[in-house]
Amino acid sequence: MSSLSATIQDVFNEPGCGKNANKTEAERKKGCTKQLQPGGAAGGCAFDGAKIALQPFTDVAHLVHGPIACEGNSWDNRGSASSGSDLWRRSFTTDMNETDIVFGGEKRLYKAIKEVIEKYDPPAIFVYQTCVPAMIGDDINAVCKAAATKFGKPVIPVNSPGFVGPKNLGNKLAGEALLEHVIGTAEPDYTTPYDINIIGEYNLSGEFWQIKPILDELGIRILSCISGDGKYRELAYSHRAKAAMMVCSKAMINVARKMEERYGIPFFEGSFYGIQDSSDSLREIARMLIERGAPAELMERTEAVIAREEAKAWAAIERFKPRFKDKKVLLITGGVKSWSVVAALQEAGLEIVGTSVKKSTKEDKERIKELMGQDAHMIEDMTPREMYKMLKDARADIMLSGGKSQFVALKAAMPWLDINQERSHGYMGYIGMVELMEEIEKALYNPMWAQLRKPAPWDEAGVSWQTKAMAQMEAQAAEIAAEPAVAEATRRAKKICFCKTVDLGSIEDAIAAHGITTVDGVKQHTNASGGCGACKGRVEDILAAHAAPMLQAAE
Amino acid sequence: MSSLSATIQDVFNEPGCGKNANKTEAERKKGCTKQLQPGGAAGGCAFDGAKIALQPFTDVAHLVHGPIACEGNSWDNRGSASSGSDLWRRSFTTDMNETDIVFGGEKRLYKAIKEVIEKYDPPAIFVYQTCVPAMIGDDINAVCKAAATKFGKPVIPVNSPGFVGPKNLGNKLAGEALLEHVIGTAEPDYTTPYDINIIGEYNLSGEFWQIKPILDELGIRILSCISGDGKYRELAYSHRAKAAMMVCSKAMINVARKMEERYGIPFFEGSFYGIQDSSDSLREIARMLIERGAPAELMERTEAVIAREEAKAWAAIERFKPRFKDKKVLLITGGVKSWSVVAALQEAGLEIVGTSVKKSTKEDKERIKELMGQDAHMIEDMTPREMYKMLKDARADIMLSGGKSQFVALKAAMPWLDINQERSHGYMGYIGMVELMEEIEKALYNPMWAQLRKPAPWDEAGVSWQTKAMAQMEAQAAEIAAEPAVAEATRRAKKICFCKTVDLGSIEDAIAAHGITTVDGVKQHTNASGGCGACKGRVEDILAAHAAPMLQAAE
Amino acid sequence: MAIVTTSKKACSVNPLKMSQPIGGSFAFMGLRGAMPLLHGSQGCTSFGLTLFVRHFKEAVPMQTTAMSEVATVLGGYENVEQAILNIYNRTKPEIIGINSTGVTETKGDDVEGFIRLIRQKHPQLEKFPLVYVSTPDFKDAFQDGWEKTVARMVEVLVDPVEAGAVRDVERVNVLPGCHLTPGDLDELRTILEDFGLKPSFLPDLAGSLDGHIPDEFTPTTIGGIGVDEIATMGQAAWTIAIGAQMKRAAEAMQERTGVPFRLFERLCGLIPNDEFIAFLSEISGRPVPVKYRRQRGQLADAMLDTHFHIGGRKLAIGAEPDLLFDLSSMLYEMGAEVAAAVTTTASPVLERVKAQEVLIGDLEDLEDLAKARGCDLLVTHSHGRQAASRLKIPFYRAGFPMFDRLGAGHLMSVGYRGTRDLVFDLANLVIADREDNHQPTPDTWRTTDTGLQVVPPQLH
């Protein structure tokens, strides 16, 4: 087993990952290589994930070893902000040609490293492996090692060819590279009892600077931010932090956990999205630091700052209340954000009529239920047409989502706000939440929507594409409703597992026939969740729904 | 006689003005009010001239008393550059309304002065009189005086209603206002033997800064520049200068001469256009300063700097020689510039095939003949069609002129360069002349011209408007040439005096019949030059042409 | 419902306004073979001329009666006569269009009377088209000069038509406001022709000031609508007036010829163009061409793309009433707040501007308001450049004059396409400003403790 495969296996064994924890040994072995579906996949590759995770290190030269596609088609496409070097925004690639494919690209890579050092003299070079050189057997570890020795400068191999898996695998492979080659290789000039690491924060749109002034005020020093506005040397001595906050659960949990393991740096998973979360995270940072030896008065100061900032934020949000009265929000985002902004939106008077749980963990869902009640609309994968119906049915006034679904909302003439990575506004911390309200208000009250929803005067009413689509769906719904057998057939036809194309009916039948109570059981009988595993949650829900009556029956 | 009329008469008595010197007493009395022709005039008015002359004073508020047309249609339209205040670029006007016309505008003017002082607190306000308030009898002198007293700040009336005459009259009226109200009202902190005034220089496109470094290097201090990049206080103490250079002969000669008269400041008329002229002017400044007490070594230093700068300039121009070989220039500009750049252009290898003498004095023409030989094409007023023919006949490669004739040249697809006030490049001093060469080279070698001269492929050859125009003129010329009688009639039909519509034949006949030898004589018999006087030069030439054979005959 | 107020200042600082006589001359420039003539001192003409030349970068015909001080006192008959004769003899125009100025209005010259006398005295001028309009500088503004002059053209030049006369159903008169560019007129012509209609534009600046190279040296206007065509405008089936300023001319047309009119106060924005296109479809009896269906979709999409950047902007706008109403309404509909609106003259549209207040004032007022209200987008003519650089906010040049950029004549704001390009330009201006001046830094949100209400400027 190659070292890369070993690393990948290791990553999939990640005990800190909720998803992995629920997988069988066999499933884990498969890693993520199976979860991509030809003709139906959309996300980025492992290389993409690695680059996303590491590129925000600002003073490093990021050198991509591969043909032009990997870097030429993708560079300078992220909105991280830097307070210092702009080297990270420059693009370096070996742009392999046919000769390199035939004779191997190692020499070119070595020369490229040399050129970069001569011209830009960065404190370190990260070298990213991609599919083609991996296929032809270019050993970037060896090249990096040789170059590092020759040029006396860290040259870090990041083994992340795209075809090993999706983006989030790439995030973790990037983390592994840091753990193996960088972290712990330098010492800070001094340490303080207030030194923390922030892991998995990319400083998109400079939004981390919305919360950093508060940390500064509290005297809390960010020893290393991995990786937003990060510097190589800070990363190298980040093992001296007293505690760490892991910002995005999926991206670099391996880094947080292994730093705890190796260097005894405790971490917690927190978020600076939302007022309550921001306060919780600040408290947790203070608590951990005190636990690791910081003076107890830090907590008092933290509470004082929290009280002040919360008061200011709630006061600022107050003014939106009349504007947000009776306004309904549909939230389509992933993971933590699906619930972390809910509270703030609700406090400002917005009603959340639905939130997507596509990438959410079970815990995320619990939090959502807590906040929104048992009847919370939790939205799984949707086709654009379904999403449009949802917008209409829920009578939402605005959709908050990532860039991908924007065209659905916009073309449907629905107010929409980007709350994922492509946005140009920062929404972090207290001030960011107020900023979010402002943007929501702007979007909601834009008079443009009313105009765009009007059909052209020469179109007959009811022939716009939206009305057509809606009419079609309503006709189907009516048909279904009119005929109980059809309704049941439709219900049962709902696809649960997209990879293996298993519908609800088949699963219910299997559960009924075999008295299945576990996801594994369902998989054995129906193959559902035998693919990417994304439907596991849905299968669990079905099992739960069936368990209740069974339990009742058993009582 | 009102004070304004007196001032105007005074201006027309200006002995420093070559044009006036040639006029009879009666002619001078008429001033310039007669030279405008309804339906045939084009230039600006006296107010325009006054504003042009004074607006470059940068720290002064220029307040125009009149309806919106005078200032609203014209502000911020000059390219003078300031190294300090930008107040001069703001526009202030009383924007008189109907009520003001009925009840008088003095109150509004007074209030306006007050507002300007309260808001902008300038060191002084210049108040410009325009036609309408002059008609209704607003006494701006009285208002300015009252305001000055009340607000303790100089408020200078500039009596220049548009209808009193053309721009150059306005220039002089502006000068009179300075002489009467400003110059001599303050004292400099100190004086040096190297203090000079520059009069009539507007620092268009900042071009005076092309020569100023040389003056700085020589230790020559510009006590006051009237008016480019000028400041009010400098103007007020400008009477302490040791010498003055008058840059544009027509514009403010009254200022230069009266300052000599009143304060004993000698002046010379010089130019910084052209290499030789720049050197001559520097020498003259040095000479005058030495005469007024500066150490004689100034001349040595000046000569050294001149030698260095000339060498550099000629060296720089050297590189244009191969590019300019066999290239012909048509120069359409006025006064001093008609010959001051000729030498430099010639030195760079350009052939000057014609130069306009519309605004040139007799001396200007002499200089042209010196430079270009007796056969110099000296061009008087031309219609656009004639200008086009001239361009073609003289086979010029480029035309240098002011903005007005640009459309003729450009629409004829001829390279053209602006060398008058609207240009965005500075052409002063040594560096400016090199700059001019660069611009000429750029224009000459622009491949665009060849394309523009090609007719559209679907046009038959010979039907473009240029070819049509040319064919028409050539046909006429052929017709004329074929028939001596027609040729003679055509020659005699050439209009000499546009105001009074007198042709060459009538003048020749009068000269022959009455043995006239003076312009006045011609005027008495034909009325030619009885209008604006612009044709005086042409009449002189006719007299000279007739005198020669007569003298020969007498011998 | 905006409250319209007038500045109380005695001193206008940095005028937004230009004078009405040159607005009148501008209208005459849209006629073929015309020579606009200002009855006033020669400065009145030369300032206007320079303004037009700087805006269009073209030689522009415009003459003066060159009133001297003496002539002003004695009355201008001789000057008017001499000017008309000189122009008539030298430049062989098809029409001379005369506007009065402050100088001659203060004296009270009876120019209509002068013209009668001149026609009597000079029989060759008896039938020669001479249109005179009273436009004193000390009243009203540029737009008013245009308004009055076009209305007068209709009254003088259009042949009356008897009730019940047969109309050419394909013929449409278009009376464009002075806020439309030659580029706008070109676009409107294309649209109308795509519906099979034959438009007559009065005036037609697209023919005269679109910057083409002329076919011959002529000192009068080149292109533009001919006097002969104007005479027959009464045969059209419809008159389309664009901008409230053109109501007067449209009414004059209706009164004189019975041609009904439809006034489009705006042609920038989605809904105004929906109405326009629907109207054309109705009067032409033709379905909307696919081209415009697609252009409508493109505009809707452009609005979606750009609303992120235009929405929430605090707009400071200075323009003549019709342009102000048109652009500010479109921007309001894109989510901008019309925080400061300054105009030059009264108009019925002003109270419908989507602002709290519209001030008849100057660019100093606009600058002060923009500063006080934290505006972050400035829209006005080129004279706003100084204010923009002091305010350090993005500046979009709109209206006349635009002397510091090229291509003024080809800018478009009408139609789906014109609106589309306009919102892209505006959004890109805002994006560039954001990149250049509002990149976040570690100190961007490092606020002093004055509460979150004080949101840093880059958050808008």
Add this chain to the structure above:
Amino acid sequence: MAIVTTSKKACSVNPLKMSQPIGGSFAFMGLRGAMPLLHGSQGCTSFGLTLFVRHFKEAVPMQTTAMSEVATVLGGYENVEQAILNIYNRTKPEIIGINSTGVTETKGDDVEGFIRLIRQKHPQLEKFPLVYVSTPDFKDAFQDGWEKTVARMVEVLVDPVEAGAVRDVERVNVLPGCHLTPGDLDELRTILEDFGLKPSFLPDLAGSLDGHIPDEFTPTTIGGIGVDEIATMGQAAWTIAIGAQMKRAAEAMQERTGVPFRLFERLCGLIPNDEFIAFLSEISGRPVPVKYRRQRGQLADAMLDTHFHIGGRKLAIGAEPDLLFDLSSMLYEMGAEVAAAVTTTASPVLERVKAQEVLIGDLEDLEDLAKARGCDLLVTHSHGRQAASRLKIPFYRAGFPMFDRLGAGHLMSVGYRGTRDLVFDLANLVIADREDNHQPTPDTWRTTDTGLQVVPPQLH
């Protein structure tokens, strides 16, 4: 005669180049109901997809065979099969367009063989349009991918026509290079139609990526040319190819159907459009409409107005060969000096670029050259933004991608009108730069004594 050299660097810094498979996918996006499919790892698709989405601000259809490491080793038959079936079943496309990538070319997948097998195995696909083009990432560039893909479309989708078959004299095929925008195609369509011609664009991005709001939710392309129409292109009287890259497709068309072609290497600038319009007049037998005569005059006038600002500029330009040739030639003809020219791939036009040298290189090369040669105007795609800000010279975005400004799809460079607007935009950029960064000061010309040859930068 430019010398064409290739950068010798091992490390490409700030690439100008994008990969050829996505150039191929881009071409497929101009077909109706198409689903472009990259045979490679899913990153190959997602990077391209993101690039298109950022450029057009539209949902863009593009799929992947999602090759895993294992599949790569074993060969991608299963992936191709599954991808085609999935797309066919789910999105109901009218055509699937497949391009290979570096990954699958390194392995050497025989995709044509795969397709034959798939058609055998799945009879429903027997006649279904599937076009495959080999476009490895490690060779050539974006433009080449487009070139090969369009040529292949012709070979696969156009029905052969026998010699002597009757042609539709009004029908014209247009094969546009990838450097033309949807806005350019719209303009060309209008021009052709104004000559009474009926154009078929292959591909037709104007129909699919012009930013209109779609009529229905569909995951494939919306608009674009249909497979049915492509099949009949052999009936056209002429083929017009635009850009040297399209010669290959035009030749394929001629070979297959006998339709003669005329190649227009450029459509930006006066003379190229004269030739184009004259050609249309010739093949249509119609006189040039007045509209284009006027537009020609407007362009000539715009050139006069703008040459003061564009003339003498030292241009640094980075673009794919055909765009480089087109824009740099136009700017050369306006008097600019093409001081630095960098491109992505070989092309016969390169040696005719009006520069001393054309470098096949990257944006670092362009930046270095621009700096060394004192360039004062940068033209390249959005990735040039960092270089522009370091060089502090005006930056005009041209080409693909343009992700940091809006309206990329509507920019025009073709036709008299497109050229006119382009030169105005460029000149205004230069003017704004002059105002912002090169105002003269008392120290501007205060040179150290190194001779007048050292002319300060603002003098250029």
